[in-house]
Structure formats: C-alpha cells, structure tokens
Amino acid sequence: MANVNFNELPNNAFDAIVIGSGISGGWAAKELCEQGLKTLLLERGKDVVHIKDYPTATMNPWDFPHRGRLPLQIKESNPIAERCYAFSEASEHFFVKDAEHPYVQDKPFDWIRGYQVGGKSLLWARQTQRWSKFDFEGPARDGFAVDWPIRYEDIAPWYSHVEHFVGISGNHDGLETLPDGEFLPAWTMNVVEKEIQKRIMSNYSDRNVIIGRCAHLTQPKEIHLQQGRGQCQARSLCERGCPFGGYFSSNSSTIPWASKTGKLTLRPDSIVHSIIYDESKQRAIGVRVIDAHTNKAVEYFSKIIFVNASTLNTNLILLNSTSKRFPDGLGNDHGLLGKYIAFHNYRGSITASFDGPMDKYYYGRRPTAVMMPNFRNLYKQETDFLRGYMVFYTATRAAWGHNTDGPTVGAGFKEAISEPGQWNVFMMMQGETIPKVNNMVQLSSNLKDKWGIPLLRISVGYDDNDVRLLKDFLIQGAEMLDKAGCKNIITADSGQNPGLDIHEIGGVRMGKDPKTSMLNKWNQLHTCKNVYVTDGACMTSTGTQNPSLTFMALTARAANHAAAALQRDEI
Numbered sequence: 001m002a003n004v005n006f007n008e009l010p011n012n013a014f015d016a017i018v019i020g021s022g023i024s025g026g027w028a029a030k031e032l033c034e035q036g037l038k039t040l041l042l043e044r045g046k047d048v049v050h051i052k053d054y055p056t057a058t059m060n061p062w063d064f065p066h067r068g069r070l071p072l073q074i075k076e077s078n079p080i081a082e083r084c085y086a087f088s089e090a091s092e093h094f095f096v097k098d099a100e101h102p103y104v105q106d107k108p109f110d111w112i113r114g115y116q117v118g119g120k121s122l123l124w125a126r127q128t129q130r131w132s133k134f135d136f137e138g139p140a141r142d143g144f145a146v147d148w149p150i151r152y153e154d155i156a157p158w159y160s161h162v163e164h165f166v167g168i169s170g171n172h173d174g175l176e177t178l179p180d181g182e183f184l185p186a187w188t189m190n191v192v193e194k195e196i197q198k199r200i201m202s203n204y205s206d207r208n209v210i211i212g213r214c215a216h217l218t219q220p221k222e223i224h225l226q227q228g229r230g231q232c233q234a235r236s237l238c239e240r241g242c243p244f245g246g247y248f249s250s251n252s253s254t255i256p257w258a259s260k261t262g263k264l265t266l267r268p269d270s271i272v273h274s275i276i277y278d279e280s281k282q283r284a285i286g287v288r289v290i291d292a293h294t295n296k297a298v299e300y301f302s303k304i305i306f307v308n309a310s311t312l313n314t315n316l317i318l319l320n321s322t323s324k325r326f327p328d329g330l331g332n333d334h335g336l337l338g339k340y341i342a343f344h345n346y347r348g349s350i351t352a353s354f355d356g357p358m359d360k361y362y363y364g365r366r367p368t369a370v371m372m373p374n375f376r377n378l379y380k381q382e383t384d385f386l387r388g389y390m391v392f393y394t395a396t397r398a399a400w401g402h403n404t405d406g407p408t409v410g411a412g413f414k415e416a417i418s419e420p421g422q423w424n425v426f427m428m429m430q431g432e433t434i435p436k437v438n439n440m441v442q443l444s445s446n447l448k449d450k451w452g453i454p455l456l457r458i459s460v461g462y463d464d465n466d467v468r469l470l471k472d473f474l475i476q477g478a479e480m481l482d483k484a485g486c487k488n489i490i491t492a493d494s495g496q497n498p499g500l501d502i503h504e505i506g507g508v509r510m511g512k513d514p515k516t517s518m519l520n521k522w523n524q525l526h527t528c529k530n531v532y533v534t535d536g537a538c539m540t541s542t543g544t545q546n547p548s549l550t551f552m553a554l555t556a557r558a559a560n561h562a563a564a565a566l567q568r569d570e571i
C-alpha cells in the first residue's frame with residue numbers, strides 16, 4: 001500500500017484492535033476495555049454520538065418535507081435500500097446508499113448496510129431470542145455444514161451476561177425450544193392476540209405462543225441507569241436513534257461504557273483494507289487502514305484483532321488479507337473462506353381479519369410481536385424439508401375511519417373517523433436456511449471501490465428446501481389462523497431476495513476440525529490464533545432465531561477468552 005507512514009508507529013500500537021463498531025464490535029470493545037486492554041475501535045463510517053447525532057429523533061410527521069415518506073428520486077436511486085421497510089425520510093441518513101458502496105450480484109442479493117459508528121445497531125428491530133440445544137445440535141443431527149464446536153451450555157452464561165447489560169424484556173416461558181433469559185418485564189398481548197394464542201395452543205399440543213422478547217427497557221435496572229439509558233416510551237421511532245436509550249444500540253450502551261474505562265480509542269472514517277500477517281512471527285500484527293476522506297493509508301498494530309465488520313464485510317476483509325503464507329485470504333488454507341453463507345427465509349406472510357371486540361384497543365406502539373418458537377423437526381425429522389421456522393403474528397385495528405362507507409364529509413364522517421376499524425391479523429415466518437458451499441462470496445478480480453478495495457461478489461440463493469419450508473409455513477399458518485377463528489385468510493410469497501432479511505451469516509464458520517472450518521470454539525482463526533471473528537461470519541448454521549443476541553454472547557465470550565489468554569501469554 002502506498003503512503004504508509006511508519007513514523008506513526010509508536011502511537012499506533014494497541015493491545016487490541018476491533019474492526020467495526022456495530023452490535024458485535026461494540027461488545028468486543030466494551031469487554032476488552034473492561035479487561036484493561038488498550039483498545040482501538042476502527043469504524044469505516046462517520047461518528048454518531050448518542051442523542052446529539054439523532055437529527056430526526058423528535059421530529060413530528062409535519063416537520064419532514066415529505067411527511068416521512070421518501071421522494072421518488074431517492075427511491076429510484078436506491079432500489080436496494082428502498083426495499084428495507086425501515087428506510088424512510090426519518091432514517092435514510094443511517095443507511096448505505098446503493099451508488100456509494102457498490103457490490104456485484106452474481107445472484108440477486110439485497111445487501112442492507114449501515115456504515116457509521118454503531119453500524120446497524122441503530123437500525124435493527126431489536127428482537128432477541130436465545131438459541132436452544134436444538135439449534136447447536138442441528139448440523140450434526142441432520143448432516144449439513146459441520147458440527148458446531150460448542151453447545152448451548154457453553155454460551156448460556158454469556159447470554160445471561162449480555163442480557164443483563166442490554167436489557168431484554170420477556171416472560172419466563174419455560175420452553176425447551178427457546179430458553180429463558182435474564183428478563184425485564186414483558187410487553188403484553190392485546191385481547192385478540194390472546195384469543196388467537198388460546199385457540200392455537202388448545203388445537204396444537206406441539207405449539208407454543210408467547211410474547212416476543214426484545215432489547216427494550218420496560219423497567220430499567222441500575223445497570224441501565226448507569227449507562228444513562230431510560231425507559232422505552234413505546235414511540236416506535238427507533239430507527240431514528242432513541243434519545244431515551246430505550247432500546248439497545250452500541251451508541252447508547254457499549255461504546256460509551258467502553259469509553260468510560262479510559263482504554264478506548266474510537267477512530268471513525270477508518271476503512272480497514274486488510275489484516276497484516278507477519279511471516280516471521282507467524283501471527284497477525286495489525287491492520288492497514290485507509291482514511292475515508294483523505295485516502296491516506298495508515299497502519300495500526302496490536303496483539304490481538306477482533307473482526308466485527310458484519311458478516312459479509314468481515315469475509316471481504318479476510319479475503320483481502322493476503323500474504324505469502326495465506327495467498328487466498330487469512331486463514332484460508334482450504335478454500336472455505338467466503339463459503340457456506342446462510343440467511344433467513346422471510347418469504348411467507350399471511351393476512352386475515354378477526355371479529356374481535358370493537359370496544360377494545362391497545363396502548364402505545366409495542367416494539368415486539370407475538371411469536372411461536374419453531375415446532376418443526378425438533379425431536380426427529382418429520383417433514384420433507386430440513387429444519388424449521390419461527391412464526392410471528394400481530395393483531396391490530398385498521399386505520400381510524402376505516403368503517404366509513406357513507407359520505408366523506410359532514411357530521412357522520414366525523415363520527416366515523418373517531419372510531420378505529422376492524423381487527424386485522426398479520427403473520428410471518430423466519431425460516432432456517434441450510435449453509436451450502438455454493439452460497440458464497442468472493443472478491444471481484446477486476447472491480448474496485450473508490451478506495452482501491454476489490455468489490456465483493458455475492459452469489460447466494462434459495463434452494464428446494466427453502467421452497468418446501470415456505471409452503472409448509474403457508475399451509476400451517478393458514479390452518480392455525482382458521483382454527484383460531486380468523487376470516488379472509490390470504491397467503492403470500494413475496495419472493496424477496498436473500499439479504500433483505502438482514503440476517504446473513506457464515507463464510508468464516510466455527511468448527512472442531514481445522515480442515516473443515518475456519519475458527520475454533522473460541523472464535524480464533526485455527527491458523528492465526530490472535531485473530532478472532534465474532535460477528536455473523538463465524539456462524540456455522542443459522543437457526544430460526546433473530547441472530548444478534550447470539551453474536552453479542554459469542555463476542556463477549558471470545559473477548560474474555562482473548563484477554564485471559566493474553567494475560568497468560570498464550571497468544
């Protein structure tokens with residue numbers, strides 16, 4: 001790389017470098033700083049300071065030039081980002097714009113990204129469920145991917161560690177399929193959701209219906225007040241950044257906490273180009289960084305490196321980290337790097353109506369839904385597809401004034417618009433997909449971004465298993481709603497592209513055997529142990545749960561392992 005300023009070396013040395021300041025990188029920084037390590041947190045995007053940099057957080061609809069909706073020109077120039085439900089006039093500044101960060105789609109893939117301090121932690125929908133034993137045992141039992149090198153018991157204490165700090169609301173439901181955690185008080189179901197719950201559970205002995213668990217402070221504890229966070233106000237304006245700190249983001253929680261230790265250096269606008277491998281020391285010694293604005297190249301050095309750039313960017317950085325020892329990317333002796341990507345199948349949804357009580361309503365904008373943990377293929381293989389899906393549903397009342405079929409002026413109309421409409425039900429799936437060798441990412445051999453970094457080529461698609469699983473959800477979901485007394489049941493396959501789920505995982509998978517995996521059970525590269533990968537790239541399979549809680553728990557576990565190993569001089 002040109003322009004490397006070696007004179008900067010003394011100031012550029014740290015105990016630990018963390019690449020990426022999103023959900024997982026924030027956790028790496030927090031844990032490493034708390035363990036007393038001088039830590040450099042590198043972030044390619046701009047700084048976003050909690051509260052100060054949430055420009056739309058308290059704006060009313062009428063304060064926006066387009067009342068919160070995006071002008072056609074922005075939609076047309078961002079066909080990928082625009083497909084994400086959260087991309088609006090109020091939040092677009094936290095989304096990557098299509099033209100600014102291109103990638104190559106060998107198959108259609110909607111890569112939704114947030115390049116800023118905090119990453120997608122500002123944008124996420126905050127649904128958080130633990131994995132169960134069924135998920136960690138899945139690949140070994142069903143013969144796909146490779147066996148996970150850890151089991152539920154290995155990660156359970158780290159789930160507790162993370163939940164305590166983040167603040168997760170939920171009930172203790174006592175389910176084997178969805179283990180309980182350290183919960184704040186749960187959100188509640190409304191009257192129709194409860195009725196549907198009752199009828200589904202009385203019709204199906206193998207199915208459970210619970211209120212969703214999410215990273216919102218329903219009743220802050222001392223640890224949350226110490227972070228400067230307060231109670232969730234149920235505004236449902238979360239993607240703008242929450243001035244109350246009502247939901248968990250790196251910006252409101254882990255980064256300021258790490259900063260308070262005095263051990264953190266946060267460097268925004270710093271694009272990590274690659275990891276530097278020292279042939280003589282046989283270890284990684286630092287990272288090459290390009291300043292996003294000046295294009296100046298700088299190198300930073302450290303004893304350990306955490307790669308948390310989010311699944312596909314982590315793959316990109318490792319693929320781009322070539323050396324004599326690793327000509328095909330760091331740790332990639334077997335060509336596995338970038339392969340076995342998986343995601344969540346969100347294609348199926350169902351709408352229906354319900355003759356619910358017209359004198360009942362609900363309070364606030366609840367930030368979670370009713371959910372059903374996976375009930376397919378749990379104890380044995382029983383369908384024509386592998387694995388299963390989680391189900392979410394909500395019951396809401398149609399828009400105020402929906403009941404008007406008379407004149408649209410006058411006293412009668414005014415009367416009508418003071419009443420909410422009928423009860424509607426919406427149900428959706430979150431299906432597991434099987435990681436496959438041909439669902440992969442690689443570097444473009446000829447196209448580069450404006451900083452000279454090769455573009456990522458993404459080749460990820462659905463398979464027959466995904467289609468069979470989708471069909472099953474549509475049949476089962478419609479049947480459940482029918483048995484629950486719903487009417488006008490309509491099923492739909494959105495056919496949405498992989499990627500729009502924003503739950504992509506894999507490419508740097510964990511495993512027991514260095515010949516068939518990239519990372520060991522502590523998330524260290526088998527062949528370069530001072531490099532840890534703890535974002536979604538490390539995942540061996542995807543489960544049916546929302547993934548970020550597991551990324552956080554794996555990160556906290558690995559960071560504490562790294563700090564202890566450093567102290568014992570073992571890496």
Ligand SMILES: Cc1cc2nc3c(=O)[nH]c(=O)nc-3n(C[C@H](O)[C@H](O)[C@H](O)COP(=O)(O)OP(=O)(O)OC[C@H]3O[C@@H](n4cnc5c(N)ncnc54)[C@H](O)[C@@H]3O)c2cc1C
Pocket residue numbers: 019020021022023024025026042043044045084086112114115116117118119120121123124125126127128270271272273308309310311313317502503535536546547548549551
């Ligand atoms: C609308 C939406 C809804 C979602 N809902 C949920 C949900 O309900 N539950 C759930 O579990 N998950 C949800 N997710 C997914 C969740 O946001 C991600 O799983 C999570 O943010 C991943 O954490 P991460 O640290 O891997 O990546 P990110 O949070 O994306 O952070 C990665 C960071 O790395 C930086 N970076 C990338 N490349 C480089 C580089 N070369 N150099 C330096 N920095 C770099 C990025 O700028 C970014 O800040 C949702 C996401 C979105 C957008």
